[in-house]
Amino acid sequence: QQPVQSPQAVILREGEDAVINCSSSKALYSVHWYRQKHGEAPIFLMILLKGGEQKGHDKISASFNEKKQQSSLYLTASQLSYSGTYFCGTDQTGANNLFFGTGTRLTVIP
């Protein structure tokens, strides 16, 4: 029931763009995105809901294709502070119970 994330890891130079994908085998009510830096708590980034509504940061964008049960997180003009592991969490029932992917480790270098 865990979603599959890709890529597993990516290295960017400052200013470059990246896309992280999250794919589920089940129909979804929502997709949540979090970032976790080493030794720190995961931080909420975005929620994408069935029907197109979104909640989250202005500087990060994401898409949710309900039919394909896929979501993508778009990181543009990356900054050093974007480094960390990105997780998607999928909600299959609408109850806020999340199944998380294995994460994508993003490293931004100067």
Added chain:
Amino acid sequence: ETGVTQTPRHLVMGMTNKKSLKCEQHLGHNAMYWYKQSAKKPLELMFVYSLEERVENNSVPSRFSPECPNSSHLFLHLHTLQPEDSALYLCASSQDRWQGGSYEQYFGPGTRLTVT
């Protein structure tokens, strides 16, 4: 204190010990969660509480026993653990549940547990 706090941050325990992890949220939220984060594995949802009532137990072994005395505090009582239980245990809270999964979760920094 703000957000979600967890104590202790690090814990080493033997397989015959009994210990407890504590989580406190200062956000006025109604739902609280325990997750297990092992190396190279996805975050695993363990338990969910809503208004102090346990609403989910995700097939967790009985050596893990949660307790939610009020909506601000959550405990995870540990006894006779196995080495494979070594992991980072994260607590989270959300304003509520349901509503199409639209409530973001706020995580604490976790307790790094090592079972020897």
